[in-house]
Each structure stands twice: as C-alpha cells, then as structure tokens.
Amino acid sequence: MSYPGNMNLIYKKNMKNKIIFTIILVAFISFIYSPVLADTAIHLEIKTPTYSLYSKDITVVPCNSDNNTTSTLKATAYCAILQSGIQNDWNWDWYPGAFLKSLGNITGFTSKDNDNNDVYHYWNWSLNETDGTIGLNQYELQPHDIISLYFIDPGNLLSLSIQNSPSGGGPILSEKQSTTIKPIFDLKKALTFLRSQQKENGSFGEDLYTDWTALSLASSPDNQDQKNKLIKYYSENKPVSQTLTDYERRAMALMALNLNPYNINNENYIQKIIDTFDSKQFGDINQDNDDIFALIVLQNAGYVEKDKMITEDINFILSKQKKDGSWDESVDMTGASIEALALFNNTDQIKDSLIKAKDFFKRNQKETGGWNNVSSTAWALEGILALNEKPENWIKNGNSPLDYLALNQDTDGGIIEKDLNTKIWETAYVASAMSLRSWNQIMSKFETPSLASDGVKTLLTTSTTPSIINKIAKNKAKRDTIEIVKNKKNNLTRTNSQNITNIIDTKKDNDQAVPSENSKKQNWFSIIFNKIFGL
Numbered sequence: 461m462s463y464p465g466n467m468n469l470i471y472k473k474n475m476k477n478k479i480i481f482t483i484i485l486v487a488f489i490s491f492i493y494s495p496v497l498a499d500t501a502i503h504l505e506i507k508t509p510t511y512s513l514y515s516k517d518i519t520v521v522p523c524n525s526d527n528n529t530t531s532t533l534k535a536t537a538y539c540a541i542l543q544s545g546i547q548n549d550w551n552w553d554w555y556p557g558a559f560l561k562s563l564g565n566i567t568g569f570t571s572k573d574n575d576n577n578d579v580y581h582y583w584n585w586s587l588n589e590t591d592g593t594i595g596l597n598q599y600e601l602q603p604h605d606i607i608s609l610y611f612i613d614p615g616n617l618l619s620l621s622i623q624n625s626p627s628g629g630g631p632i633l634s635e636k637q638s639t640t641i642k643p644i645f646d647l648k649k650a651l652t653f654l655r656s657q658q659k660e661n662g663s664f665g666e667d668l669y670t671d672w673t674a675l676s677l678a679s680s681p682d683n684q685d686q687k688n689k690l691i692k693y694y695s696e697n698k699p700v701s702q703t704l705t706d707y708e709r710r711a712m713a714l715m716a717l718n719l720n721p722y723n724i725n726n727e728n729y730i731q732k733i734i735d736t737f738d739s740k741q742f743g744d745i746n747q748d749n750d751d752i753f754a755l756i757v758l759q760n761a762g763y764v765e766k767d768k769m770i771t772e773d774i775n776f777i778l779s780k781q782k783k784d785g786s787w788d789e790s791v792d793m794t795g796a797s798i799e800a801l802a803l804f805n806n807t808d809q810i811k812d813s814l815i816k817a818k819d820f821f822k823r824n825q826k827e828t829g830g831w832n833n834v835s836s837t838a839w840a841l842e843g844i845l846a847l848n849e850k851p852e853n854w855i856k857n858g859n860s861p862l863d864y865l866a867l868n869q870d871t872d873g874g875i876i877e878k879d880l881n882t883k884i885w886e887t888a889y890v891a892s893a894m895s896l897r898s899w900n901q902i903m904s905k906f907e908t909p910s911l912a913s914d915g916v917k918t919l920l921t922t923s924t925t926p927s928i929i930n931k932i933a934k935n936k937a938k939r940d941t942i943e944i945v946k947n948k949k950n951n952l953t954r955t956n957s958q959n960i961t962n963i964i965d966t967k968k969d970n971d972q973a974v975p976s977e978n979s980k981k982q983n984w985f986s987i988i989f990n991k992i993f994g995l
Contacts, residue, residue, distance in 0.1 A: 498522075500535040500601040504544055506563060508611040513564040514546055525597040527552045537585065537607050538597035553828055554867035556876075557595030559643075560585075566611055585609045593871050645866040649873030650891045651677065655686050657884050662693030664884055667700055671713040672888040678716035679895035679902045691717055695725055704743040707732045708753040715760055715903040722761075722909060730761050737769050741776040748780040749793060755800040760900060762908030765804050774804060778813055784823075785816030791836040794820055798843035799898055818847065821854075829859030834868050834875050837861050838889035845898040865890055 499519045506514040523539040526532065538558060541548050549562035560583045561567060568582035585592040586608045587599065601607075654673055657664055664673040674690050677683040694714060699706045711721040711729040721729045733754050736743045743750035755773050763770050777797060780787055787793040798817050801810055821831070821840055830837035841861055844851055851861050870876045870883075875890055877883035892902065 498535075500605075501603055502540060502601050502605040502607055504540050504607050504609075506541075506544070506546060506609045508566065509613050514544055516544075518544060520601055525558075527555060527558070529555070535601045536597050537587075537592075537599050537601060538595075540601065540607055541596065541609070554643075554876075556598060558597040560596060560609070563609060563611075579614050581611070581613050583609055584612050643866045643869070645862060645869055645890075645894055646873060647680075647891060647894045650869065650887055650894070651680055651683060651873075653873035654884065654887055654891060655683060657880075658686055658689060661697075662689035662691075663697070665881060667706065667710070669881060669884050669888070671709045672885060672892075674713040675716045675899065675902060676888040676891035676895075678713075679892050679897055687717055691719060694719060698725060698727055704733065704736050704750045705753060708750065708757050711757045711761070712753070712899065712903060715757075715906065716899075718904040720906060721757070722906065730757070733757060734769065737773075740772050742773060748777060748787060749796070751777055751780075752787070752793065752796050752800045756796070756899060759800075759803055760903045761906050765806075770804075774801065774810070777801065778809060781813055781816065785818075785820030787817075791821070791824065791831045792839040795836075795839035795841070795843035799846040799900060802846040802898075803900065814847065817843065825854065825856045825861075826864075827857035827859065828864045828867070829854070829856055829861050830864030831861075834865065834886050835889055837864055838886070838893040841893035842898055845893070845896060846900065851896070862894075865894065 499521050501517065501519045504514060504516060504518050505512065518540060520535045520540045520543060522533040522535045523542060524530075524532065525534055525536040525538045538550075541560075541563070546564050547562065548560065549567070551559040551561050553559070563583055566583075568580070571579045571581065585596055588606050589608070592599065654664075654676060657673075659665065663670040670690070670693070674687075674694075677686050677690070690713075694710075694717070699710050707729050711733070714721045714724055714729065722731075733742060736750075736754075738745070741751050742754040751773055755770070755777065758770060758773075765771060765774070777787075777800065781797070782789060785794070787797045794817050798814060801814060804810055805814060821843065824831060826832070831840045841851055844854060844861070854860055868876050873887075874883045875886040877886060892899065895902070
C-alpha cells in the first residue's frame with residue numbers, strides 16, 4: 461500500500477524507528493538473560509592433611525565440561541580447577557561424571573592394612589562444607605560458592621612419603637601404589653532406589669520391570685514391605701502377555717519370593733512351560749532363550765537330569781553353542797546358559813561347554829572391566845557366579861566387572877539412564893548380580909508334583925496343592941499314559957481303566973468280609989482322593 465505525499469515519508473520513518481528499537485530490545489534481553497555464560501566468583505581451596513596447595517577467590521569463566529562431547533559452555537567446579545593453574549588429571553570412563561585422578565601432582569592410590577585389606581587414598585570435594593554428590597564437571601557454580609578439595613589419606617602415608625623424599629618436594633609413590641582410587645558400588649543405595657519406584661498396586665510398571673525387580677529385591681533379606689506388596693500383586697494379577705518367556709520370567713520371580721509356581725492366582729506356570737515341550741525342546745524351535753530359561757526354572761521346580769525333558773533340553777541347549785563359545789554371539793545369553801547348565805556339570809560335554817563359554821567371556825571383556833554395557837555385564841556376572849568364581853578376580857586393565865558397574869551407578873543409587881523404565885530394569889539386573897548370588901541361589905526350591913503308588917509317581921507333593929491338575933505322568937514300567945484332572949469340585953476322571961486298576965490293591969485278609977460293589981467303589985474314590993490331597 462502507498463501513501464500520498466508526506467504520509468509515505470512519515471510511515472517509512474516510523475518503521476525505521478520500530479526496527480531500531482526492536483534490535484536494541486532483543487540485544488538488551490539477550491544480555492540480561494544469559495547468566496550461563498557469565499563469569500562466576502567463588503572461593504577455591506585445595507589441601508592435604510599437612511599443607512595447603514591453593515586457597516583463593518577466583519572468577520571462573522565458563523568452559524566445556526563434558527570432555528568436548530558437546531559444544532556447551534558452563535561454569536563448573538571442573539572449570540575452577542582447570543583455571544587455578546594447579547596440575548590436574550581426569551578420568552572420563554564414567555561420563556557424564558569426571559573423576560579427579562591427580563591434583564598438584566598427588567595421585568590417588570591404595571595401600572594395605574594389617575589384615576591385607578585395601579585402604580584408599582583419594583581426592584574428595586565439598587560444596588559449602590557439604591560433601592559433593594555429583595561429578596565436579598556436573599556441578600554448575602553459584603556466586604560465592606566455596607569449593608574445597610581435600611586429599612583423604614588414612615594413616616598419613618602421603619605425609620610420610622613427602623618427609624622421606626630426598627628433595628623434600630612432592631610425594632614419592634611406588635608404581636604399584638600409584639593408581640586411581642575406584643568407587644565402590646553401593647548395593648543398599650541401589651535397592652533404596654528400586655524401593656522408591658514401587659507403585660500403589662505393588663508393581664514396578666510393566667511385567668518385564670516388575671518381575672526382574674522382584675528377583676533383585678528377593679536377593680536381600682530386607683525389603684519385606686516391598687516383597688509383601690509384590691506377593692499381593694502376583695496373587696491378583698496374571699502376565700499381560702502370554703509368551704513362554706513371560707511365563708518363565710514370572711515363575712522365576714514367584715520362586716524368588718518363595719511363592720509356589722505350581723499354583724498362584726489359579727495359574728500353574730510350570731505346566732505352561734511343560735506344555736510347550738515337543739519331545740526335544742521348549743517353545744519356538746528357532747529360538748534357544750526359551751529353552752535356557754525353561755531349564756533354569758525347571759531345575760528349581762524339582763526336575764532332575766534323569767527326567768527326559770531335562771536331558772533333551774540340555775542336549776538342545778548344548779547344540780546351540782557357537783564355535784566361539786557363546787550362545788547367539790551374545791554375552792547376555794551366554795551368561796544365562798552358564799547358569800542353566802552349571803548345576804549339571806557332571807559330563808565331559810557340559811564341562812567342555814562351560815570352559816568354552818568362560819573363554820568367550822575372557823576374550824570379550826573390555827578394559828573397563830565390563831562387557832559392552834551394564835545389562836550384559838550383569839548377566840555375565842550371573843554366569844561367573846554360577847561357575848563359583850569371584851567377580852573381583854576377573855581383571856582387565858586393572859579393572860573388574862564390579863569396578864565397571866560402580867562407575868555406572870548414579871547418585872540416586874540407580875544405574876545412569878535417562879529413561880526411567882530402562883533405569884529400573886538395568887538397576888534390577890545389577891542389584892541381583894551385586895548380591896553375589898546367582899538366580900538359582902536367589903530362587904526357592906520346589907518339589908516336582910508326583911503320583912507315587914505302584915511305580916507311578918504321586919501327583920502333587922508340594923507345600924501348596926494346585927487347584928487345577930493337568931499333569932501327564934508315566935509309570936516306571938512305561939505303561940499307558942494316565943491323565944488325571946482335578947477341577948474345583950474335586951472330580952476325578954479315569955482315562956485308562958487298565959492302569960488305574962494296577963494302582964488299587966483291594967485285597968483283604970481272609971478273615972474279613974468281602975465288601976460289596978458299592979463299598980469297593982467308595983473305597984476306590986477314598987484311596988485316590990487321599991493319595992492326591994493328603995487327607
């Protein structure tokens with residue numbers, strides 16, 4: 461639109477003024493609201509038990525505090541140390557936190573006490589006289605903060621080294637002593653984190669997270685309130701999914717809580733596993749994970765190696781081992797397979813298989829002490845524990861799996877993860893492993909239901925009798941299959957009259973009266989009823 465005469469000039473002048481004003485306003489707002497890039501004045505002090513290296517007010521300029529993985533600049537305690545001019549060296553193995561290895565040419569180290577236990581000497585830091593709980597590179601400074609770094613030195617070994625130095629200068633530490641102090645995984649803190657995530661209904665979210673968390677909480681004698689809530693939850697809820705591995709995982713969780721997997725909430729989880737057996741393997745013929753976990757569950761549900769299902773499942777699992785010693789070229793499944801097979805380590809074939817699996821772990825352990833990630837490391841530990849070996853003896857580049865897991869523990873006790881569900885899941889894996897008890901050791905043992913009379917195993921001798929029985933039993937003489945089904949009305953169905961008659965001995969002494977047909981029928985029902993229900 462155009463304007464006649466001076467009106468057009470006035471309009472252009474007003475527009476120019478508005479543009480200039482807008483530019484000035486934006487620049488002013490940007491200046492006011494950019495505190496992240498502002499310098500921050502603090503007080504920094506660095507000292508040992510015997511002398512002070514540094515104690516000054518310092519204005520800290522924002523710097524890159526994430527080992528240059530991003531371009532973000534912020535004023536952190538890490539920046540303050542860099543800008544102090546004092547020698548410093550860092551370890552970034554457990555990013556996003558950074559660990560201070562050395563400051564003022566004093567490096568953390570370990571020594572031994574009189575009982576040969578490790579004694580740690582390391583740099584600690586505090587914020588305004590309160591111990592720091594996050595990495596020095598993670599804390600963003602506030603004006604007038606007091607950042608203190610203090611060398612923890614039990615026994616004053618550092619002071620002795622300085623006094624014995626020919627030059628009287630810095631500490632003299634042997635190569636064996638000069639090492640970075642390592643954090644220790646706090647299992648109690650991990651369990652506290654898990655407890656805090658329990659929902660009103662007793663679960664921890666989806667079945668996957670609930671089942672694995674139940675196993676981890678059961679690994680500790682504490683957590684009884686959380687266990688009781690889980691027991692109530694399992695008594696009222698069944699798995700949403702109905703795949704074999706879901707049933708296997710649920711059975712493991714139940715057994716860890718000492719709940720009978722043969723009967724919980726009117727479900728027989730062992731039967732659901734057994735029903736998928738095709739005479740050679742369980743579930744999907746193209747998968748081995750369902751067979752591995754079936755073996756873990758069944759060996760704790762009373763089944764033994766001489767049972768055909770167990771023998772065939774072991775053979776199937778062994779046939780799936782790769783030439784490199786792994787299962788599925790996976791650290792996770794190799795750890796689970798070791799746990800499944802370790803208790804049957806009585807044949808050369810199984811022994812050789814476990815040796816190959818162990819060698820696979822050795823070859824693939826990282827210099828951090830772990831395998832690939834937190835989850836894989838936790839499952840590898842399950843295998844190591846099943847082999848009755850100590851995780852601290854599995855050293856690579858001076859690091860053990862325990863060291864690696866400690867590096868990945870967050871300040872709230874959980875594993876460092878952005879997604880909460882993943883954090884719960886992985887923390888549960890790690891808490892189970894860090895209990896230093898294998899899954900088999902955490903789970904309670906249950907007897908196999910059986911039918912014991914005249915060569916036929918007795919059905920159901922477990923502590924809690926299932927309300928529904930559909931187990932198929934075979935007698936020792938390989939007689940025809942007898943299927944006995946018990947419904948809520950306690951009715952029994954005879955499926956093979958010839959075999960049933962073999963169970964019953966109706967002989968009476970010669971001096972007793974011969975019972976009537978009705979009496980025989982009544983006695984028959986009474987005998988079977990009492991055999992099954994223990995009445």
